[in-house]
Amino acid sequence: MSVLFETSLGDIVIDLEVESCPKTCENFLKLCKMYYYNLNAFFNVSKDFLAQTGDPTATGTGGECIWSYIDKSSPRYFTPELVPKLKHTHKGTVSMAIAPALEDGTKGGCGSQFFITLADNIDYLDGRHAVFGHVVEGFETLDKLNDVFVDDQGRPFKDVRIRHVVILDDPFPDPPGLIQPPSSPTRPPDNSTRIAEDEDPLATLPEEEEEERRRQAAARASALTLEMVGDLPFANVRPPENVLFVCKLNPVTRDEDLELIFSRFGTIMSCQVIRDKKTGDSLQYAFIEFDKREQAEQAYFKMQNVLVDDRRIWVDFSQSVARLNNTWSNNPKMGSRMGGGRGEREEGGRRSGYGGRDDLEETSRYRGSGGGRGRGDDYGMVFDLGDRDDRPRKRRSRSRDGERDGRKRKLSRSRSPPPRDRNKRSSRSRERQRSRR
Missing domain, CATH: 3.30.70.330 (RRM (RNA recognition motif) domain)
Structure with missing residues (x-):
């Protein structure tokens, strides 16, 4: 009985020990059928030791068995099947991680997390975790997984994910209440801030494309600023094409x-x-x-x-x-x-x-x-010239200040001296001229 894992580093084919570990294999196959492992990340990778996955939260504290997944009232873990003849002797051994008992009374056991050994003869794990399968194809993928860069917690800086799972053979009937989803999930179940598994951090764009992206980012920032100050109705407005x-x-x-x-x-x-x-x-x-x-x-x-x-x-x-x-x-x-x-x-x-x-x-x-x-x-431009004849003329309203100004003018006119008679003025000038002679 085999399962194909399509990861971001390559494919891995796992043969299951169905006869020796029937309950563990049934749990593993039914979780695969429910797309439970799809887009899960390898959250713990230790060089020449193991690579752990199967936790949707990618924290090492999540995951549950298929029976708890179907019925939340069922126990979160099931009793591990520790078979003495199944040891971590060869590279590519697949084992279920056994969780310890919790302080709230939850019993320990096997849920959904599993790991794959990346080296031979890891005797330390014998009797501590339940072996239920072996990798038969995809050892070059394990070599790539062994060489990934990780932080001090063992989490890869660039996500390594299980993109898809294909069940090659499933001899177990479905448990009551199991309904297969219509499609695989499209988003990872965890909120990862690492480099995406399909992203190349060392990739560089041509200079022209980089300049174009910078200009687009600057244009978006300018449009957002204009929207904030009220010059644009909304930032993503674009001019008409006609x-x-x-x-x-x-x-x-x-x-x-x-x-x-x-x-x-x-x-x-x-x-x-x-x-x-x-x-x-x-x-x-x-x-x-x-x-x-x-x-x-x-x-x-x-x-x-x-x-x-x-x-x-x-x-x-x-x-x-x-x-x-x-x-x-x-x-x-x-x-x-x-x-x-x-x-x-x-x-x-x-x-x-x-x-x-x-x-x-x-x-x-x-x-x-x-x-x-x-x-x-008209286009609402600053220099638009509308029809002047159609513009309504403003009526002058007589305010109190205007009435005061009018009174001042009348008062100034009343105090001004009266105009002189031109005939009298001309006769006086003639007399002056005669006296000078």
Whole structure:
């Protein structure tokens, strides 16, 4: 009766002493059938001595027999089967670790932990632990396990795990209540902080890839900072893929000109040349929003470095999320107010829209809720120039200070001397001139 262990260092095949140790072999096989040993770590490795595993907690204090695993009211351990003729004579001997009795009254015995010897003639273990199998294939794997680097507690710095267990032959019927899981576990049962068994600590990436990863990490940190200060609605926001940024424009180029030129690539939802807020002069860049991403990509490839109004323009995909930030608030209670129906709605009690979608794509977020051109279609930039005629004029409210200022003006006017008569002034000047003569 054999079992195949697929470890991170290689495969190991174990033959079991079914006739000599039936209870121990039954416990071992049924635990293998329940995927109990899958992703367990070798938590204690002593060079030229043994390698211990079978504890899901990887601490040396966990584990239980199959009967306790099925029924928690059953004892945690079972009585070990110590057979005098089975000794730790050869390398690759497999034995169950016998736990001592605990202070709370729990009797000692065999649970789930077992170990494999890594050298010959280890007489010290004879009579202390129950031998129930031998390694018949995979001695090169044992050599690799014997050479791993460990700490002062015998735990490998890099995890060595049992990836999968295959039962080649099982002569025992299943005990009552045993139900095999549908699949093997995907996560280790212990919270290991060691180097993962599939990770290479000495592996180095190319310089370009390392630089790219550093830039991505820096970008994530910057985005998180901007989210904290309120400049971004959330850190993982990304710009739309259907909006183009066009720069190096001629100051005389108008919105209508760009819309006419780019309309041959598809339906344009909005086209706006950004202008100075005070003077209305063009800042020589614009945003063009297409209905579909494919249309924006085609315009990007075709219009790069094209001559428009005696200027070679530069076209790129927009990286601005300013418009998105205008419709979001970091306060959850203000989300429905700020959304205003522009890209955010309620579906079945769950908020959807930008935050409810992974791709964060909504073409309407760059247009006003009215759907028409005008102030609702601008991009919320610092230098946007809206329709001045449509702006509401502020009414001057007469405050108390204003009334006081008016009274001061009237008082100053009343105290000023009255204007002189021009005719009297001209006659006096004539008399003075005659007297001088």
